[in-house]
Amino acid sequence: MHALTRHIHPGWLIIAPLFLLVVTLYLGPILNILWLSFTDPEPGLGNYAKLGQEGAQLRIVWTTVRICIITTIFSVVLGYSIAYAMVHAHRQQKSYMLTLLLVSFWISILVRTFAWLMLLGRKGLVNVTLEDIGLIAEPITFMRNELGVLIGMVHYMIPYAVLPLLVSMQSIDQRVMNASRNLGASGTQTFWRIYLPLTTPGLVAATLLVFILSLGFYVTPAVLGGGKVLMVAEYISVQLLVTLKWGTAAMLAAIMLMGVLAMLWIMSRFMKLSTVFGGATR
């Protein structure tokens, strides 16, 4: 026993409880699901082969990827604009902006989804207002289509895009910009050739973070898509809770998981992951 404790740092003793809990109750069943994707209902690659054959499943995967890409583009571009304004604002103004951003971050996803339901419906506030001021004759269909899902998702994801961008922009040395201007570059040139490239790590982190979070997004697509826009997360839940096809659900989950891990790996090439999550770097 003594020989053992001499080699093992005592710090591990207090790491162990959480570590063991996560390994047994979280990692265990996830590995079990990966295993299921090859064994249920029968051993082999049947579930994966079906994905290639069945148009419906492939279409769902494609819809998900497409919506996630569009969501990511909008969230990152809009997030960039917010982060840029925040970094260049006065202190007081900046703290107001940060408050708004964090409050929106904290409002329950269910409250926000409910709000969109009230705003975007056929008789929702947006349509009623537009009709009242005579901009449109017919109500616009915002819900039960991809437009509604996109509005809800972009709205949810923007704060997630802003935070890594903010970290990255704050670490830029402003003197570099001044040097560029002094050397005769215009403001536009300085932005495109100096500022934007300097924020690449933040852009990569924001892009991948938003994309990863969008991939598994369940609540907003399920409500605002109203059954018309089926994304992978909702399809998985139907497979598990209604049709009880564990194999199909496990296969889709496995693909999603591999995608997420691959993106985390790419992200780790650009910046320390712990800084993305605001963790400790010592």
Next chain:
Amino acid sequence: MKPGLFSKFNTAGAWVLLLFLVTPALIAIPVSLTPKRFLSMPNGEYSLRHFEKLFTSEEWLSSFFQSGVIALSCSALATLLGTLCAIGLWRVSSKYSELVRAFLLLPLIIPQIISAMAFYRLWIPLGLLDSYAGLILAHTILAAPLVLITVSASLASFDPKLEQASKNLGASNWTTLRRVILPQVKPGIFAGALFAFILSWDEIVVTLFISKYSVYTLPRRMWNGIRENTDPTVASAAVVLIAITLIAFAVSAILSRRNARAQAE
């Protein structure tokens, strides 16, 4: 450097976007005041009947209570485990401990639907489906990484020599932990506990899978209300949730300002 025209234009755009982020949720307020029995905007008349219903309905009250119990237990458990783990990782601080740290952050980044599937899969044989214990355990695993992050952040600015000094002066491991390390990481612990509480209080995806009848949390009932899309009580619940969010936000802002001041001194 003087801000250019583009920069001013961008700042205006950013304000519009920030308002776009916050204002949509406010529509819950007029809807909750409608005198009608279905979800609608009030037409000049206002009524508090849906709030009255919210606070007298046994179902909603029990959901508030259950969510409170689960979120408090989850927060306590996640804070305990996460804090110990963060201190341990900080003390070990080797290649392996960084690997363990990365591994422990996974529940935060793995899509919720996959986590939900995993818990559902394991909770069936363990008999934890639709129980307090099941929900608390699942939420704790999801929330502990948040505590790990916040406590680690507080530890990052802590000089390890202080710990050494405490031991050299004759303090035991336990005394050092209690009197030297814990006071230093207190802000991280509070922030982590708050985040863990919010995560559990607001969690719906995993909850949808592992609860059914006997445990019916507030998000679960909201989800039901949203899907049925008729009863305005859900709007008054949304208003209460927004109010709670704002209060929690104000409290955390005051706490962090006080900490910043304490650190500056």
